[in-house]
Every structure is written in structure tokens, then in C-alpha cells.
Amino acid sequence: MNSLSQRAHSLSRAPRRWLKKAASRVFFRHVFPRVAARRDIFERFVKETPDRIMIFPSNLCNALCSFCAYPTNKDPKQSMPNEIAFKAVDDLIAMGGKTINFTPNLGDPLVDPLLGDKLAYAKSKGIEKTYFFTNGILLDRDGLIEKISPHLDLMRISLPGLDRDNYIAVFKVDKAEKVTRGIIKLCEYKRRHGNPRRVTLELRIDRPRDEVFQDDGMKRLAPYIEDGTLEIGEIYEEFDTWGGVIGETDLSGTMKMREIVSDREVPCGRLFENPGILPDGHVRACSCFYVGTNYDKLTLEKVTDRPLSEILYGDQHREIIADWMKGDLPTPCHKCTYYEQMRYPIAEQLAMTAAVLRKERKKSSLRSGEFDAPLRPSTENMRAGSR
Numbered sequence: 001m002n003s004l005s006q007r008a009h010s011l012s013r014a015p016r017r018w019l020k021k022a023a024s025r026v027f028f029r030h031v032f033p034r035v036a037a038r039r040d041i042f043e044r045f046v047k048e049t050p051d052r053i054m055i056f057p058s059n060l061c062n063a064l065c066s067f068c069a070y071p072t073n074k075d076p077k078q079s080m081p082n083e084i085a086f087k088a089v090d091d092l093i094a095m096g097g098k099t100i101n102f103t104p105n106l107g108d109p110l111v112d113p114l115l116g117d118k119l120a121y122a123k124s125k126g127i128e129k130t131y132f133f134t135n136g137i138l139l140d141r142d143g144l145i146e147k148i149s150p151h152l153d154l155m156r157i158s159l160p161g162l163d164r165d166n167y168i169a170v171f172k173v174d175k176a177e178k179v180t181r182g183i184i185k186l187c188e189y190k191r192r193h194g195n196p197r198r199v200t201l202e203l204r205i206d207r208p209r210d211e212v213f214q215d216d217g218m219k220r221l222a223p224y225i226e227d228g229t230l231e232i233g234e235i236y237e238e239f240d241t242w243g244g245v246i247g248e249t250d251l252s253g254t255m256k257m258r259e260i261v262s263d264r265e266v267p268c269g270r271l272f273e274n275p276g277i278l279p280d281g282h283v284r285a286c287s288c289f290y291v292g293t294n295y296d297k298l299t300l301e302k303v304t305d306r307p308l309s310e311i312l313y314g315d316q317h318r319e320i321i322a323d324w325m326k327g328d329l330p331t332p333c334h335k336c337t338y339y340e341q342m343r344y345p346i347a348e349q350l351a352m353t354a355a356v357l358r359k360e361r362k363k364s365s366l367r368s369g370e371f372d373a374p375l376r377p378s379t380e381n382m383r384a385g386s387r
């Protein structure tokens with residue numbers, strides 16, 4: 001394609017993109033609220049098995065990272081009893097789910113002394129992938145690696161590098177040496193036993209990358225990186241606001257805040273992608289962030305009271321969507337930098353529109369007495385009446 005035809009092609013794509021965007025805006029403004037208002041249509045078109053759930057083994061942490069809102073959290077600190085985790089695993093399996101991320105949105109999973117039992121149960125029931133993020137501070141604890149590793153597919157260790165002063169500046173605790181020791185212990189175990197299947201270093205840095213790899217601790221890890229025992233995961237240099245709690249002044253060195261998208265008229269797609277189970281069994285619609293507490297509008301019913309399949313996409317979950325479209329967003333969502341507009345292909349938008357119109361036409365025919373036959377309550381009406 002020459003440059004002239006390339007230009008013509010991209011110009012012809014621009015109106016198409018604009019049209020698609022405008023159609024989607026109309027759909028979310030005028031049709032989607034009506035989808036969210038009708039349980040049957042909502043369940044038919046929107047409900048899906050989540051790709052993964054998060055289980056929060058504990059909400060207690062042993063670090064105070066500068067870029068994290070953990071120090072501002074006021075919830076009572078607790079570890080998840082095994083029965084709650086087992087129920088969540090069973091429910092996810094019944095829904096066809098295959099992946100569990102054992103990471104809390106505050107706290108470190110290794111703090112839970114029963115983490116190994118939870119991982120073992122998930123694997124024994126057929127969960128295909130188990131993983132979590134940890135700061136690794138407790139990895140050198142006696143017997144811990146042996147207990148968790150055989151049931152773990154991926155451990156993602158977050159760290160700012162392994163220089164003592166820098167670790168204190170970013171993670172706010174004097175643990176660089178302890179973390180280095182723990183990671184080496186894990187690597188030696190992995191070399192002998194082959195598990196966890198993968199271990200990654202997730203760098204949260206406030207310095208140039210080259211400098212980080214010159215830290216004493218990082219040099220001690222180099223042989224394990226070279227032979228593939230350790231992998232380098234994602235390197236973060238930009239950070240979230242945690243609903244507006246974290247700002248530029250909390251960050252050090254070269255760290256930056258992520259940009260906030262201001263237009264959030266359409267609900268966030270992650271309201272359906274990232275559910276989590278709090279240590280007391282409450283289901284959180286999105287596990288990303290909280291402001292002060294995890295007990296806000298994003299937190300739904302308890303997995304010990306109802307099956308997960310009824311809580312997710314259930315009435316409370318639908319209400320969050322309906323309220324969002326009236327401008328009433330959950331507290332953490334106002335300034336969250338991970339907001340991602342919900343999207344549906346045009347064909348699905350049209351199918352949902354047709355379903356809503358069919359339903360509304362039927363209802364208005366019934367109201368105008370078009371049908372002579374006596375009305376029998378539908379299952380949906382019966383269920384609605386029983387609430």
C-alpha cells in the first residue's frame with residue numbers, strides 16, 4: 001500500500017471508529033440500564049464464569065510500602081479460616097472456574113499459617129492454576145516453602161530491588177537481607193523439587209533499572225535468574241492512587257502516578273473480572289482497591305451464606321451497575337487508574353437491545369389487555385415477589 005492509499009484507508013477507518021463509539025455510548029446510556037434492571041436479560045447476556053477469583057488468605061501485612069494504602073486500612077485484621085476458603089473453591093469449581101489467585105488486596109498471603117492447606121485443597125479439587133503475589137518477607141520461615149510449593153503454580157515476589165537502604169525507603173521495613181535469604185532458600189528448593197512451577201521477581205522500583213540489578217542482594221540472585229529458576233516479571237514504575245489515598249508526595253525517586261481517565265460514564269469492565277473473597281467470606285465484586293475499608297458498596301454477600309454463582313451477577317452486583325449508570329459510583333472507583341470501560345461487540349449490543357424491546361413490548365401488551373388468557377405468574381415474577 002503506498003502512502004496515499006494508506007492515508008485514505010486510515011481516514012475511512014476514523015468515521016467507522018467514531019460511529020462505533022457513538023453507538024456504544026447510546027447503548028450504555030439508553031439500553032444497558034434496562035438490561036441491568038431485568039434479571040433474566042442480564043443473566044442471559046452478561047453473566048459469565050469469572051476467569052479467576054482472588055481468595056484473601058489474610059488482610060495483615062508485614063510491610064508498609066510507600067505506594068500502598070495498607071497503612072490507612074481500618075478493617076479488623078484476620079486470616080481466613082480454611083472452611084471459608086474450601087467453600088469458595090468448591091463454588092468456583094461448580095461454576096467451571098479454573099484459576100485462583102491467593103492474593104489479598106491488602107496484606108500478605110504468607111502471613112496466613114494455613115495457606116498451605118488452602119493451596120493443597122484447591123489443587124486436590126482440580127483447580128488448574130494457583131498463584132499469588134507476596135513480598136517474600138516470610139519465605140525463610142521454617143517449613144513454609146515445603147508446605148506451599150508443591151501446590152503452587154506461580155509465586156510472584158514483589159520487591160524494590162535488594163539494597164538495604166532502598167528497601168527501607170520504599171517498603172518501609174528493614175527486610176532486604178531476610179527477603180534475599182528467603183528467595184535463595186526458595187530457589188534451592190525449586191532446583192531440587194521443580195516447584196513452584198514458576199517464580200517471578202516483580203519489581204516496584206524508584207530507580208533506574210540497571211541500578212537495581214547492581215544491588216548486593218540482586219547480585220546474589222543472578223545465578224538463579226541466569227539458569228531460569230527465577231524470572232523477571234513485570235516492572236512497575238507508575239502507581240495507582242488507591243482511590244485518591246496515594247499521591248505524588250508518597251512516592252520516592254523516579255516513581256510516578258498513573259494517569260486517571262476522567263470520563264467514566266460507562267461502568268468499569270473489571271466489575272465482572274476480578275472478584276475476591278475477603279477473609280471473613282464476603283465476596284468483593286472487584287478486588288483492586290479500597291478506600292479505608294473493604295466493607296463498602298463493592299462488597300456483596302458472604303460465600304458461606306449463598307453459593308458464589310448466585311452472589312456474582314446477583315441482585316446486589318446488578319445494583320452496583322445500575323447505580324453506576326445513575327452516576328453513583330463505588331468509592332474506590334472515582335479515582336482508580338485501572339478503570340476500563342465495559343465493552344460489547346455491536347452484535348451483542350443489538351441482541352440485548354432486541355431482548356429489552358421484546359420484553360417491554362410484551363409487558364405493555366399485557367398491560368393494555370391484549371391477551372385474554374388469565375395471567376400465570378412467571379418464575380421470575382414469583383422469585384421477585386418472594387424478595
Ligand code: SF4
Pocket residue numbers: 061062063064065068069070105106107108134135
Ligand atoms: S503493597 Fe503489599 S507488601 Fe506492600 S504494604 Fe501493601 S499489601 Fe503489604
Ligand code: SF4
Pocket residue numbers: 268269270271286287288289330332333334336337338339340
Ligand atoms: S474502577 Fe477500579 S476499583 Fe472500580 S471496578 Fe474498576 S478496577 Fe475496580
